[in-house]
């Protein structure tokens with residue numbers, strides 16, 4: 001379309017999205033957004049009609065996690081907007097680039113308690129990186145360009161654009177606008193200047209600290225993935241030979257199969273990952289934010305460690321733990337800077353002697369591997385066993401999206417993540433129901449990749465209806481439903497911290513009938529109860545590609561996630577698997 | 589209450605609807621206490637100025653500034669420590685002024701160099717501008733006469749000239 005042509009705001013909105021390179025919108029129509037749904041018919045953009053607006057939001061997140069491109073969701077005013085607040089909060093805490101378009105009542109009706117009016121920008125202010133209320137049709141191309149710019153630069157995050165109906169409705173004179181293709185030059189963002197380049201002097205200081213450290217650990221967070229810095233990280237780790245821990249948000253940022261990888265730190269982290277951080281003299285934090293699930297009780301966290309903290313968001317530096325060297329910048333650029341600075345300092349020959357540290361750490365790895373007891377004949381499936389079979393029955397570039405609960409921790413622990421962008425989960429907000437819509441979003445963005453959702457029975461009941469979306473839209477994801485009949489993670493806390501007084505955590509084993517439910521939604525469905533059926537069922541599921549598949553694994557409710565740092569305890573009080581507990585003597 | 593607890597932050601923000609709500613919302617959700625807040629236009633109608641005083645014991649000043657900086661509509665932030673700033677606050681106050689105490693009251697008004705804005709037989713309305721601590725002291729001086737109404741603006745500040 002040529003510039004200056006007169007079109008309606010609704011057409012301009014769709015054109016603007018096309019111009020931003022959007023290929024999929026996850027959405028749900030309604031009164032206030034109706035005028036935008038008309039030009040959607042003629043657009044090159046694929047619209048995926050979800051079954052609940054929360055699904056649209058998590059699909060946009062899953063799409064963004066898998067592709068690195070911003071996910072786009074579009075919903076109507078009032079209840080449509082409030083239904084997508086949870087995904088916005090989720091994307092905000094996990095720094096997921098996402099643009100959400102919401103319909104709004106006509107501009108003149110704002111503030112009158114009109115039908116399906118709510119203060120969308122007010123409600124979402126605290127859970128978005130930024131939001132806009134557009135008042136003139138003429139501003140639409142510029143604001144959409146600004147929204148994508150803000151969502152994808154600096155620390156990525158969700159941006160919401162609220163659009164009153166009158167400025168997109170072609171029957172209303174207020175919707176007339178002269179089309180223009182918005183460029184960076186049109187943006188009016190005088191207060192937004194993200195900084196990517198790290199300070200060279202600080203980078204040199206960091207390199208010196210790394211050179212001199214005797215017990216260093218690379219503490220790697222989701223920022224590495226956002227910065228597309230996995231290759232740079234690997235080069236640095238291999239150059240300096242420093243062990244790496246990957247947080248829940250960073251699984252896959254460094255290969256699990258790599259000898260330097262100690263796995264996940266934190267509340268359910270591997271013993272060697274948690275303990276090496278505790279005992280280290282230098283934590284090199286790259287795109288991580290010292291979350292309480294990683295640090296445990298802060299007073300007792302890594303007491304002897306100096307801190308190098310690299311983050312694109314300066315507000316993360318010194319927020320939780322004061323850094324000896326805090327560097328604001330893009331992780332990839334800063335890591336490359338550190339590598340260069342290390343070389344200038346004399347390379348790896350001049351590094352401190354870390355042979356004792358290396359052997360201490362590998363001693364922990366040998367002594368305290370992740371472990372669980374296999375089920376005895378006649379007992380229900382062990383969830384860890386199911387995850388191991390899934391891992392072994394799928395290629396290493398399979399994308400795995402998980403829900404929230406024990407099954408999430410088992411998946412993070414027992415899957416082997418060897419590639420970035422293969423692990424998608426809700427880390428910061430811990431949103432039950434995330435996995436199915438996130439997996440659908442990932443598959444929509446990466447149709448050639450195999451996508452498995454690993455879900456709990458509690459989570460499944462929150463967003464399963466999106467499997468209808470997956471069937472109808474032909475997005476053949478696979479769901480491993482770990483049915484332990486319980487809100488397992490809550491049950492675990494009640495067992496350990498509330499004297500086994502189980503309150504409102506039992507969900508029922510046979511109600512609902514997951515097989516019938518899955519079939520009713522157009523999926524293939526398989527129930528697995530015996531260990532020897534696990535692998536064949538996975539194989540069968542992998543052969544079905546004309547519709548989604550749900551495999552229900554009936555698992556043992558008594559199983560708990562270990563290791564575990566009890567909440568409020570320091571990481572030195574890590575509780576390991578009961579079979580390893582006796583080995584702790586002399587270690588802590 | 590040490591005077592150094594309160595720092596003044598002067599922000600230039602885009603003059604757009606909802607900006608004050610963004611700033612106020614940020615303060616409340618991050619648990620920062622605002623001691624006072626003043627909003628006014630600037631000489632450029634695209635921008636407004638929000639000046640606030642924060643209790644640095646409620647939150648590290650550094651976090652307050654960094655979080656404010658993340659608001660897209662905040663264009664510039666200046667922190668002014670008490671030692672580097674000249675600050676003023678304005679107070680309007682109506683005090684009882686019956687015949688018996690009128691003479692004494694007029695002496696105080698003269699001493700403190702307050703301005704009389706209105707006067708009837710029962711009450712006097714004054715305007716007084718000074719550092720915040722002086723306003724507190726003046727208020728205490730007037731209290732025995734009977735304060736009918738009082739309004740304060742919150743402080744504004746500029747960097748000192750050296």
Ligand SMILES: Cc1ncc(C[n+]2csc(CCOP(=O)(O)OP(=O)(O)O)c2C)c(N)n1
Nearest residue numbers: 405406407430432456457458459487488489
């Ligand atoms: C929306 C939401 N509500 C409540 C919680 C609290 N919560 C965390 S894990 C969990 C249980 C999850 O149960 P299920 O999906 O069956 O997983 P399991 O732990 O059994 O593997 C609950 C209730 C949450 N994280 N999200």
Ligand SMILES: [Mg+2]
Nearest residue numbers: 456457486488
């Ligand atoms: Mg469960």
